[in-house]
Amino acid sequence: xxxxxxxxxxxxxxxxxxxxxxxxxxxxxxxxxxxxxxxxxxxxxxxxxxxxxxxxxxxxxxxxxxxxxxxxxxxxxxxxxxxxxxxxxxxxxxxxxxxxxxxxxxxxxxxxxxxxxxxxxxxxxxxxxxxxxxxxxxxxxxxxxxxxxxxxxxxxxxxxxxxxxxxxxxxxxxxxxxxxxxxxxxxxxxxxxxxxxxxxxxxxxxxxxxxxxxxxxxxxxxxxxxxxxxxxxxxxxxxxxxxxxxxxxxxxxxxxxxxxxxxxxxxxxxxxxxxxxxxxxxxxxxxxxxxxxxxxxxxxxxxxxxxxxxxxxxxxxxxxxxxx
Amino acid sequence: xxxxxxxxxxxxxxxxxxxxxxxxxxxxxxxxxxxxxxxxxxxxxxxxxxxxxxxxxxxxxxxxxxxxxxxxxxxxxxxxxxxxxxxxxxxxxxxxxxxxxxxxxxxxxxxxxxxxxxxxxxxxxxxxxxxxxxxxxxxxxxxxxxxxxxxxxxxxxxxxxxxxxxxxxxxxxxxxxxxxxxxxxxxxxxxxxxxxxxxxxxxxxxxxxxxxxxxxxxxxxxxxxxxxxxxxxxxxxxxxxxxxxxxxxxxxxxxxxxxxxxxxxxxxxxxxxxxxxxxxxxxxxxxxxxxxxxxxxxxxxxxxxxxxxxxxxxxxxxxxxxxxxxxxxxxxxx
Numbered sequence: 001x002x003x004x005x006x007x008x009x010x011x012x013x014x015x016x017x018x019x020x021x022x023x024x025x026x027x028x029x030x031x032x033x034x035x036x037x038x039x040x041x042x043x044x045x046x047x048x049x050x051x052x053x054x055x056x057x058x059x060x061x062x063x064x065x066x067x068x069x070x071x072x073x074x075x076x077x078x079x080x081x082x083x084x085x086x087x088x089x090x091x092x093x094x095x096x097x098x099x100x101x102x103x104x105x106x107x108x109x110x111x112x113x114x115x116x117x118x119x120x121x122x123x124x125x126x127x128x129x130x131x132x133x134x135x136x137x138x139x140x141x142x143x144x145x146x147x148x149x150x151x152x153x154x155x156x157x158x159x160x161x162x163x164x165x166x167x168x169x170x171x172x173x174x175x176x177x178x179x180x181x182x183x184x185x186x187x188x189x190x191x192x193x194x195x196x197x198x199x200x201x202x203x204x205x206x207x208x209x210x211x212x213x214x215x216x217x218x219x220x221x222x223x224x225x226x227x228x229x230x231x232x233x234x235x236x237x238x239x240x241x242x243x244x245x246x247x248x249x250x251x252x253x254x255x256x257x258x259x260x261x262x263x264x265x266x267x268x269x270x271x272x273x274x275x276x277x278x279x280x281x282x283x284x285x286x287x288x289x290x291x292x293x294x295x296x297x298x299x300x301x302x303x304x305x306x307x308x309x310x311x312x313x314x315x316x317x318x319x320x321x322x323x324x
Numbered sequence: 325x326x327x328x329x330x331x332x333x334x335x336x337x338x339x340x341x342x343x344x345x346x347x348x349x350x351x352x353x354x355x356x357x358x359x360x361x362x363x364x365x366x367x368x369x370x371x372x373x374x375x376x377x378x379x380x381x382x383x384x385x386x387x388x389x390x391x392x393x394x395x396x397x398x399x400x401x402x403x404x405x406x407x408x409x410x411x412x413x414x415x416x417x418x419x420x421x422x423x424x425x426x427x428x429x430x431x432x433x434x435x436x437x438x439x440x441x442x443x444x445x446x447x448x449x450x451x452x453x454x455x456x457x458x459x460x461x462x463x464x465x466x467x468x469x470x471x472x473x474x475x476x477x478x479x480x481x482x483x484x485x486x487x488x489x490x491x492x493x494x495x496x497x498x499x500x501x502x503x504x505x506x507x508x509x510x511x512x513x514x515x516x517x518x519x520x521x522x523x524x525x526x527x528x529x530x531x532x533x534x535x536x537x538x539x540x541x542x543x544x545x546x547x548x549x550x551x552x553x554x555x556x557x558x559x560x561x562x563x564x565x566x567x568x569x570x571x572x573x574x575x576x577x578x579x580x581x582x583x584x585x586x587x588x589x590x591x592x593x594x595x596x597x598x599x600x601x602x603x604x605x606x607x608x609x610x611x612x613x614x615x616x617x618x619x620x621x622x623x624x625x626x627x628x629x630x631x632x633x634x635x636x637x638x639x640x641x642x643x644x645x646x647x648x649x650x651x652x653x654x655x656x657x658x
Contacts, residue, residue: 041522155608185384185609186547186549186591186592187383187588187608187609189591189593193593212520212521213521213593215593215595216593218593218594218595219594242595253522254595256521256522256525257521258551259596263573263574264532266529266532266533267528267529267554269522269525269526270525270526273492274522
C-alpha cells in the first residue's frame with residue numbers, strides 16, 4: 001500500500017479580495033521509502049500542498065475538495081485528535097525557518113523529550129536517551145552538551161539539524177520538508193541533505209522535499225513534480241523530467257538554471273512573471289508566458305500520461321523520445 | 325596591463341562591539357573583559373580591471389559583503405587603501421572624489437528594503453541625476469523614461485510606488501537607480517538571491533546585456549556558485565575575511581587548487597550530477613570573533629599539516645592569473 005495518496009486536492013483561500021486557488025487539483029502517490037521533489041516558484045502552491053497534508057491550513061484557507069489518504073486512511077475531514085496523533089509521530093514536517101519550529105525559551109532536551117512523550121508513554125530518562133541518539137544521528141557533535149543548550153546558542157545549520165532530529169524522533173513514515181536548506185550555506189546544505197537522505201534510507205521513510213531549486217532535488221529525489229499556479233503540470237522520474245522535460249514551463253525552468261555548459265551566454269529565460277493567483281488566466285495558467293500556446297490552450301489541459309510513470313498537463317508538449 | 329579600475333590594497337575591516345556600562349565597570353574593577361572585535365575583512369588585496377566581471381563567493385560571514393561595501397565606498401575601511409583608476413581616495417581632489425563616488429554604484433540584495441516606499445519610481449530613479457547635474461529639470465522626465473527602458477521596465481509605470489511592483493521589477497528599479505548616474509563600476513551584493521528561479525534568469529540576462537550596452541565593470545557578490553560561474557570572468561573565493569583563491573572562472577571551476585574551494589564546489593548541487601551520495605565538508609565556518617590561528621581553514625581541511633596550525637599561508641600566484649593561499653602549494657608563509 002502506498003504511504004500517501006493525494007487525489008484532486010483543492011485548497012482555496014477565501015480572502016476579501018477574492019478566492020485564491022492556491023492548490024487546485026493536485027494528484028500524486030508516494031511509496032514507502034520514496035523521495036519526491038515538489039518543485040515550484042513562490043506562489044505555486046507547493047507549501048500549501050504540504051500544509052494541507054498535515055491539516056495545518058488556517059482560515060481563511062480551507063480544503064474544498066479532493067482526498068488525502070495516509071495508508072488508506074482519509075485525512076481530509078478527519079477529527080483534530082486523529083490529526084494530532086499523526087502529526088509529529090507518523091507524519092513529520094521540517095520547516096524552512098528552524099527558529100519558527102523551535103521554542104526559543106525552552107532547552108533543546110525539553111522540546112525533544114516533549115515530542116516523544118506526546119505520542120508515547122516513555123520514562124523521561126529513556127526519552128532523553130532517544131533524543132541524544134537522535135541528535136547524534138544527524139551529525140551533531142557532543143549531543144549531550146547540545147541537548148542542554150537553548151536554540152539561540154546554536155548556529156543556523158545546527159538548529160536545522162535539531163529540527164530534522166525532532167522530525168525523525170518518532171520514526172515517522174512520511175516526512176514533509178519545506179525548503180529546509182534555503183536559508184543555509186552550500187556546505188551546510190550539503191550536510192543537511194546528506195543527513196536527511198541517510199536517515200530516510202535507513203528508516204525507509206518516504207519524503208516530500210519542497211523546493212524552488214531543481215538542482216537540489218536532482219541529486220536527491222526519485223521523482224519530481226513541477227507545480228505551477230496550484231497544479232502539478234509535470235511529474236515523472238527525476239532523470240526523465242530533467243533530461244526530457246515535456247511541459248514548456250519545466251523546459252523554461254531548466255533553462256533558467258545557470259550551469260556550466262551555458263557559461264557567459266544568455267539564459268533561456270521565461271518571459272513575464274508568475275500570474276496573479278486572484279486572476280488566473282482562463283484555461284492553461286501558463287498560456288501567457290508560453291511560446292507554444294495556441295487556441296487549444298484556452299481550454300484547461302487535463303492530465304495525460306505521455307509515457308510510463310509520467311504525468312503532464314499540456315496540449316503542446318515538447319518532443320518526447322519514445323525508447324525503442 | 326591596464327590600470328585597474330578599482331583596487332584595494334591591504335584593506336581591513338574590524339567591527340568592534342563596545343563594552344556596555346556593566347562591562348566597563350567590571351573592567352575598572354579588574355575583571356578580564358575585553359571589547360569584542362570581529363575581523364570581517366583581513367588585509368585583502370583585489371584589483372578589478374575595466375570591463376571585467378569579478379565574482380566574489382564564499383559562505384555567509386566570510387566578509388564578502390563587507391568587502392563589497394568598502395569597494396562601493398559606503399563603508400570606510402579600518403585600514404588599507406582603496407584606489408580608483410590608480411588614485412587613492414586620500415589623494416583625490418574634491419572633483420575627482422565626486423566623480424569616483426558617482427562612478428561606483430551598488431545594487432542591494434533586498435528589493436523590498438532598498439527602495440524608499442514613499443517615493444514614486446520616477447523620484448527614486450531621477451533624484452540622484454538631478455542633484456548631480458547630469459540632467460536638468462526639463463529633461464528629467466525623458467531621462468527617466470530612457471533609464472527605465474534600459475532595464476526593460478515600462479516608462480508608463482513611473483508614477484507608481486515600489487509596493488505596486490513584483491520582486492523582479494523592484495530589483496530592476498534598483499538597477500535603474502544605480503544606472504541613472506552613469507556609473508562605470510557596479511557592486512552587486514546578492515542582487516538576485518531573493519528572486520524566483522525564472523526571474524533570476526531574467527535579471528541575470530539583464531546584467532549581461534547592460535554590461536555590453538554601457539561597458540560596465542561588475543563586482544558580483546553571491547553565495548551561489550553557479551550564478552558566479554555563469555556571469556564572472558574571474559572568481560575570488562573568500563573564507564573568514566581572507567581571499568583563499570582567485571582564478572579565471574574556467575580554471576577555478578575545472579581545477580580548483582585550494583582545499584576550501586574544492587570542498588565548496590563538491591557541495592554545489594547541480595542538474596548534471598544526480599543521485600550521488602552527498603559527502604559534505606565537515607564542520608561549520610568558525611566564529612570570526614575568534615578565528616583559528618594559522619590557516620583559517622585548517623580545522624575543516626582534510627589535508628591539514630602541522631604548519632597550517634601556526635602559519636598563515638600567503639596568497640601566491642601558482643599559475644598565470646591564478647592565486648591560492650595554501651601551504652600545499654609549497655607555500656612557505658613568508
